[in-house]
Structures are given as structure tokens and as C-alpha cells.
Amino acid sequence: MNLNNAVQGTNVTGRLAMTLDEYSQRALAFANVRDVAYNLRHGAIGVFTEVGELCDAYKRQVIYGKPVDLPNLREEVGDVMWYANLLCATLGMRFQNDLTDARDRQSFFSTCALLGLTAGNILAMVDNITTDERRAELSFDLPYAVESLIHSTAALAEQFGFTLEECAYYNIAKLDVRYKGGFSAESALNRDLDAEKAALAA
Numbered sequence: 001m002n003l004n005n006a007v008q009g010t011n012v013t014g015r016l017a018m019t020l021d022e023y024s025q026r027a028l029a030f031a032n033v034r035d036v037a038y039n040l041r042h043g044a045i046g047v048f049t050e051v052g053e054l055c056d057a058y059k060r061q062v063i064y065g066k067p068v069d070l071p072n073l074r075e076e077v078g079d080v081m082w083y084a085n086l087l088c089a090t091l092g093m094r095f096q097n098d099l100t101d102a103r104d105r106q107s108f109f110s111t112c113a114l115l116g117l118t119a120g121n122i123l124a125m126v127d128n129i130t131t132d133e134r135r136a137e138l139s140f141d142l143p144y145a146v147e148s149l150i151h152s153t154a155a156l157a158e159q160f161g162f163t164l165e166e167c168a169y170y171n172i173a174k175l176d177v178r179y180k181g182g183f184s185a186e187s188a189l190n191r192d193l194d195a196e197k198a199a200l201a202a
Contacts, residue, residue, distance in 0.1 A: 030178075036090055047080060054080065055112040057072065074160075
């Protein structure tokens with residue numbers, strides 16, 4: 001199967017979506033996969049910076065009185081997912097969200113705060129794992145932190161009417177435009193932002 005073929009599929013609402021298992025496979029086609037330490041650092045730093053983008057949406061709403069830009073929020077959720085998926089693949093985990101609708105609902109602020117805290121913990125743990133001799137001990141909690149990150153990202157998305165499956169679809173659609181045949185440093189640096197925006201709006 002060509003991982004970069006046009007994305008297809010819908011969810012129960014009739015909106016464009018893809019399963020998380022399919023997303024996990026396709027997303028890795030756009031990763032610059034190297035050794036474990038490199039992949040962990042890449043994933044942790046990426047999660048940390050993208051969570052900051054999500055929190056910035058809250059800042060713009062509360063401090064500047066601007067409405068939440070829903071297409072942008074959906075894009076940022078997809079970006080967090082991409083880095084979380086890289087961490088999952090590196091750790092031998094399945095990328096999934098197994099929370100039920102019975103989970104506690106939190107405010108936008110609380111969810112952003114939890115995401116920021118979790119992303120910071122992941123970054124700190126990865127730094128320790130890749131530099132400290134106690135790697136086995138320190139790595140024990142990392143999968144649980146990644147799971148927590150995915151759950152909180154799903155909770156935030158659902159607060160605004162999205163599912164991870166929908167965000168997955170648009171994340172792959174954007175990356176298909178950016179990389180076409182798979183990851184390349186040149187494509188990463190020379191992006192067609194108008195084409196990516198069109199893919200996100202389709």
C-alpha cells in the first residue's frame with residue numbers, strides 16, 4: 001500500500017476521518033526515523049512545542065477576546081498527535097485513545113494546563129533517559145505519560161466538537177501535500193503554506 005495516497009474515510013458524523021491504527025502507520029511515513037534516542041528527543045520536543053500552540057489558542061480567547069480558530073485548533077491537535085505517535089512507535093506502544101464518554105469533563109484552561117504539565121514531564125523524562133545511566137528505571141513511567149497526553153488531547157478536541165480520528169485525517173492530508181513521497185529535509189524547509197491550508201480546509 002502506498003502510504004501517501006489520498007486519504008479516504010468518514011466517521012459516524014459523516015465527516016472526514018480515519019482510524020487511529022491507519023493514522024499511526026501513515027504518519028510514520030513522514031518521520032525522519034533514526035535511532036531511539038533521536039526519535040525520543042524529536043517526539044518529546046515536538047509534543048512540548050505543539051502543546052504550546054494549543055495553549056496559545058486559550059490565551060488568544062481569554063486575554064485578547066478572540067474566538068477560538070477551530071480549523072487551526074484541529075490542525076494543532078493533529079500536530080500533537082503526530083509527535084505522540086512518533087513516541088508511541090519508538091516505545092513499542094499502540095497509538096490509541098481508550099477513554100470513554102464517561103470521563104470527567106474539564107475546562108479549556110484545565111485541559112491546557114494538564115497538557116502542558118504532561119508535555120513538560122515527557123520532555124524531562126526523555127532528557128533523563130537519553131543522558132542518564134538509569135535508563136531502564138527512568139523509562140518505566142514514560143509510556144504512561146504518553147498515554148495521558150493522548151487522552152488529554154482527545155478531551156480537548158472533543159470540547160470543540162472534534163475527534164482524534166478527524167484530526168488524524170487532516171493531519172495526514174496536510175503532510176501529504178508537504179512531503180508528497182515521504183519525508184525529506186528539503187520539503188520540511190520549503191513548504192507551500194497555501195496548499196497546506198487548502199488541504200486543511202477541504
